[in-house]
Amino acid sequence: MFCYQCEQTAKGEGCTKIGVCGKQPDTATLQDLLVYALKGLALYATEGRKVGVNDKAVNVFTCEALFSTLTNVNFDSERFVGLIQRTVELRDALKEKVKAAGGKVDFAEDAANFKPEGSISGLLAQGEKVGLMSDPDLDPDIRSLQHTLLFGVKGISAYADHAHILGYDDDAIYAFVHEGLAATLRKDLTLNDWLALVLKCGEVNLTTMELLDKANTSTYGHPVPTKVPLGHKEGKAILISGHDLKDLEELLKQTEGKGIYVYTHGEMLPTHGYPELKKYPHFYGHYGTAWQNQQREFSQFPGAILMTTNCIQRPQGAYQQNIFTTGLVGWPEVTHIKNRDFTPVIERALALPGYQETSNGKTVTVGFGHNTVLGVADTVIEAVKNKDIRHFFLVAGCDGAKPGRNYYTEFVEKVPKDCVVLTLACGKFRFFDKELGAIGPLPRLMDVGQCNDAYSAIQIAVALAKAFNVGVNDLPLSLILSWYEQKAVAILLTLLHLGIKDIRLGPSLPAFTSPNVLDVLVKNFDIKPITTPEEDLKAILG
Known part of the structure; x- marks a missing residue:
């Protein structure tokens, strides 16, 4: 494996044996193969737009699949096998649509014609050939800008996916995601071309963040200054971490009247400022930080823990049985929730002791959007x-x-x-x-x-x-x-x-x-x- 997409990469150079994040080599290799397959899909998506073929399912899936390769999102190798297979299915179907519309489909790039092996060992062998450093002859400065573009497109995909979940889409964003992916297969671009693409990535990300801001505030209202307790209430407890506002909303709805208090962790803290979320009386306070003491915090929390999206360390230890994941997030060791049915999380919270007494700690204020x-x-x-x-x-x-x-x-x-x-x-x-x-x-x-x-x-x-x-x-x-x-x-x-x-x-x-x-x-x-x-x-x- 070779991965250097995050700041904590080994020795400041790259993870080659196991990810500092806990990512195993097999998972890293399958992620590389998924990105490679998505580049092939992007060729047809880009060509399709030229002849009036625009498949929303392809657009949404591309962002979801890219999002799954971000740092600390998914460590489950089996799920990447399915994503790779689905990429090729969508690619082949799109190819036929583009061909029927008179578009180009005879791409010479290997990624456009990639056929996944039927076994994990076969997929791993394929993945080892298409990693970040697979072309040793590539100019190091072009490689640097290519990878900057790729990682920036991954970030855009995360924000676009959050917006899509709330019903907000912008085809210009999807078009650039495909343009950026397809560009990484080209050999004819100069350093100035790559620099322009990298800056365009920044421009499109601004559009994406604006879309997500509209999605969040249209759905939940503009955040207002709100004091958030850092203490806890006597009673059953669920902790939600990550970024996904829709998951939080559904969790709050499903826990109403059940005697469970919902606490935020990490990037969920600002959600206390949204009027349509703060209206729930059992949405109480904030627990823990982000990274510094995360494992200790999770192991000491007396309730169930729901992890959404990323920016969370891989869970380790006996408390894993209290952790659940949702959406794109996945670890082989923990239970994955589908379709936002949080019944298993709620049942686990009710079975755990919760807080035995009320503690009035400090408060912090959020809501300065x-x-x-x-x-x-x-x-x-x-x-x-x-x-x-x-x-x-x-x-x-x-x-x-x-x-x-x-x-x-x-x-x-x-x-x-x-x-x-x-x-x-x-x-x-x-x-x-x-x-x-x-x-x-x-x-x-x-x-x-x-x-x-x-x-x-x-x-x-x-x-x-x-x-x-x-x-x-x-x-x-x-x-x-x-x-x-x-x-x-x-x-x-x-x-x-x-x-x-x-x-x-x-x-x-x-x-x-x-x-x-x-x-x-x-x-x-x-x-x-x-x-x-x-x-x-x-x-x-x-």
């Missing part, structure tokens, strides 16, 4: 003009287990009292419960939401720039980002597409970025690695 912040834009603008607010910091991104992420905790702690910290995604769990106080009526720490709510942060920045009649890069705003996996790659590409400069990125730079590509990013966008909180604050504030 673009609708909330722009609703008090006049107050923000006045505070800046009066020099009550000197600077804004967006300290955002992914969390992870590798040493070095305490930088973000120390950075926020050291931010001067006349500065405001905006945050989003699971990286905030390094500091989300810090008491930073307020500047007038404005809290100094504002939780914008999940990773996909980077769209909110962008909207806030654009609106402030317009209000001050300056460019975004001229605002008293600095971006201090942490990354872990492929959605973060897509978001970073969006920021680059928007021309945002002087981004500080950590805790380490992507292993798939070649020295020459990094040099382009530094020269064109002034992107730089984090150093120490003290040095970075001094460089920013003077």
Whole structure:
């Protein structure tokens, strides 16, 4: 195996024996083969659009299948066998439709004619030939941009899938996913062509995040500032982790009146701010962080645990019997829920002891999306003009287990009292419960939401720039980002597409970025690695 799509990849170079995430070599190889098969499918999908053939089932499946290959989403090799087979079925059916419409179907690329073996051993042999490093003669800078594009497209697919689940689709997004996949099979593109595709990926991801924002807010209302308890109530308990709002809604509906309190974990924390979710009285509080102590947190939780999407470590230990997964998420060791029938989760929660007493802990406040912040834009603008607010910091991104992420905790702690910290995604769990106080009526720490709510942060920045009649890069705003996996790659590409400069990125730079590509990013966008909180604050504030 070879995998270097996440920040924690072994030695900062690549996982070759077993994934740092816990991914086994067989699973990694089958994921590579699935991506290869999807590239073949993408050739026909791209050609089909030219002759009026557009298959929504193919579009949706492509994003779902790509999503399953993201870091920490699916570790179940058997499920990848089915996905590979389904890819080829859809490809062959689409090929006939394109042929009938007069489109090109005689592709010379091997991926277009790939036939999967009938056994796992045969599939593994095929997969070993089509991995990330399967072409040793490929120019390393082109490979770097190809893989940046691939990982960015994976991130787009995740966000597009979330939007689709809520009934929102945009064919332009699906078209680019196929365009990007098909492009990785081409041999005629220059470095400038690849750079353009990478920046286009950022542009399309912005569209995708906007679509998801519309899906979330149209379905559940705009988030509002909401205090979330970090304690617990006496009674039965279910913990839900991940990102999927639809899963949470269905869980809340199915647990009504059953004496079960529902708690969030990780990226589910911001969901407490949505009016249509917070209306459930048994939707109580938040438990745990994201990565730092996840295994210990899960093993000590006295109820059932439901995992949705990614950003969660592979479960290990005796408590696995209390864990359930849904959607694309899969581990061989735990029970998978189908069709959002959470009866097994509920039955398990009722059988477990739950909390024996009520504990009133701290509270944290969520709900500072673009609708909330722009609703008090006049107050923000006045505070800046009066020099009550000197600077804004967006300290955002992914969390992870590798040493070095305490930088973000120390950075926020050291931010001067006349500065405001905006945050989003699971990286905030390094500091989300810090008491930073307020500047007038404005809290100094504002939780914008999940990773996909980077769209909110962008909207806030654009609106402030317009209000001050300056460019975004001229605002008293600095971006201090942490990354872990492929959605973060897509978001970073969006920021680059928007021309945002002087981004500080950590805790380490992507292993798939070649020295020459990094040099382009530094020269064109002034992107730089984090150093120490003290040095970075001094460089920013003077």
